[in-house]
Amino acid sequence: MSPRPFWPPLWAGIALGLALFLTFVLTGHGLGSSGFFTRFTAEVGQWLAPELTAANRYLGDYVRGEPLQAWITWEVLGAFIGALVGALSGRRFRPQVERGPSSGVGSRLVLALIGGILTGLGARLARGCTSGLGLSGGAALAVGGFVFLICFFAAGFLFSFIVRRYWQ
């Protein structure tokens, strides 16, 4: 079965803007993602090293309550379901390790892990990620959101030169 085409970027952007505005109307804040992974890390810390996690000055606050009982958990679960419906209805669901044609599975997974570590560190330092700070902060016309976006694109172009052979 051949996949359905993607939405044109302008239409996808308008749809994303409407979803973002609806989120502001519903909740008083925008969309996010990395906050869920912070809470998930606190939850994992609670299983693996409860005392160390409780004593940690950053994650300790999260484990005083139930770390995953938060709006963002339901939002990320909703995003997963929404994307799954999109992939299935668009005939784009493919179990795979997606990589560039010249890249092996091993090197792709190592780069995914390194990229994830940098992203986890960066999102905690910036207090948000591309969705929470870039997209939602940008829509609120927050100075912090635009500082983030400018640096995000600058580093993306720079590091893309270094790793482009893995993707092309």
Next chain:
Amino acid sequence: MIWPLYDSGVASGLLAGFLFGFVLENAGFGSPRKLTGQFRLEDWSVFKVMFTAVIVAALLLWLSKQFGLMGTGSYYVPTPFYVAMAVGGLLIGAGFAIGGYCPGTSVTGLAGGRIDAVVFMIGMVLGTALFAAWFGPLEELYLATPGPQGQTLMDLTGIPEWLIILVLAAMAWGGFKLGSKLEQKLGGPYQASDLYPADNKQN
């Protein structure tokens, strides 16, 4: 002032998230090849979709305030910590180019069946744990150079909100033109048919 509703319940989260994920997937943002194509300049979808969404939402928020549906200061505006947000942005930009995702798009990638998205997520959990472990030495950077609470571009420049949105729209229009030109030159953007072979035999 009837908005925002300040509804932080399960249904509100599931609905907002569902629309978020559904749009990201249909934009092609589950695919790390398409996403990183932005930084090779051959696929400008990330810029186009994000910039359009920011302008549409900013315009609707401004209109809501104009029509008295929403009060000034009634919704969340992040307070800038200039250095931490700049360094965090650099790290996430690097992580995106290297790993192929950001946090939200990794959820989209996983929902499309990608194992590499799970590995990226494991990396994010490790990165978050490292941040927590190093919070002592990192705290100074984390708290350095705070700006005014909830500082907006209007606060910073004194330019009225409608004019800021207009300037952003003009920049977006320029970016669309430039992006489409480069896409044509470099053989992009990635189409669904390039990324999802019909025979399902890739990998």
